[in-house]
Amino acid sequence: MKALLLIDIQNDFLPGGALGVPEGDQIIPIVNQIQDHFDLIVATQDWHPTDHKSFASNHEGKNPFETTELLGLPQVLWPDHCLQGTPGADLAPALEVNKIEAIFRKGTNPEIDSYSGFYDNGRLKSTGLADYLRGKGVTQLYLAGLAADYCVYYSAIDALDEGFETFVLENAIRAISPESYEAARKDLLEKGGRRIQSSDLLPR
Numbered sequence: 001m002k003a004l005l006l007i008d009i010q011n012d013f014l015p016g017g018a019l020g021v022p023e024g025d026q027i028i029p030i031v032n033q034i035q036d037h038f039d040l041i042v043a044t045q046d047w048h049p050t051d052h053k054s055f056a057s058n059h060e061g062k063n064p065f066e067t068t069e070l071l072g073l074p075q076v077l078w079p080d081h082c083l084q085g086t087p088g089a090d091l092a093p094a095l096e097v098n099k100i101e102a103i104f105r106k107g108t109n110p111e112i113d114s115y116s117g118f119y120d121n122g123r124l125k126s127t128g129l130a131d132y133l134r135g136k137g138v139t140q141l142y143l144a145g146l147a148a149d150y151c152v153y154y155s156a157i158d159a160l161d162e163g164f165e166t167f168v169l170e171n172a173i174r175a176i177s178p179e180s181y182e183a184a185r186k187d188l189l190e191k192g193g194r195r196i197q198s199s200d201l202l203p204r
């Protein structure tokens with residue numbers, strides 16, 4: 001079974017959003033076009049409370065994109081984004097959502113950030129995604145979404161670690177910083193991740 005995992009395709013990660021990813025909107029038509037190719041489609045949704053400690057606004061004297069530590073882990077401090085129940089946290093309106101069978105929320109614990117769709121950054125808690133996918137018989141997992149250098153990357157690493165054959169749809173991801181994606185991409189390839197283009201899936 002082949003599943004498509006859509007990472008954080010939410011308003012706040014689109015250009016003009018609170019944590020807009022350059023060209024983030026451009027992946028949406030591609031993602032919509034490939035959905036029929038998969039047996040299962042699942043999404044993640046970044047879903048933060050207002051007191052989330054990944055927000056610079058919750059640290060006296062800190063600005064967005066500065067760094068700190070949370071529970072002993074290095075942490076980039078972000079602008080407030082994906083606040084629970086706000087339009088910024090909604091899935092993008094242009095995204096075809098009817099075939100999404102489940103949405104896994106993450107980032108709800110104010111004490112720790114959660115880039116991967118599988119675990120928080122400290123691996124304190126699982127979202128249940130890996131067991132859900134295994135329960136559905138998924139062996140191959142294709143990833144698309146935002147941001148390539150954070151939530152897509154960490155989700156792909158965990159997918160490999162959980163034993164899924166893992167493909168990153170390289171034309172259906174965009175990074176906050178292209179340089180940091182370059183390092184992430186090398187790491188993913190070293191760990192057995194595979195890169196693919198949406199055109200490789202479609203009949204020619």
Ligand code: VGL
Pocket residue numbers: 007008013046078115146147148149150151152
């Ligand atoms: C993300 C930073 C903070 C992401 C989420 O979806 O890549 N990045 N929260």
Ligand code: ZN
Pocket residue numbers: 046048054081082107
């Ligand atoms: Zn976040």
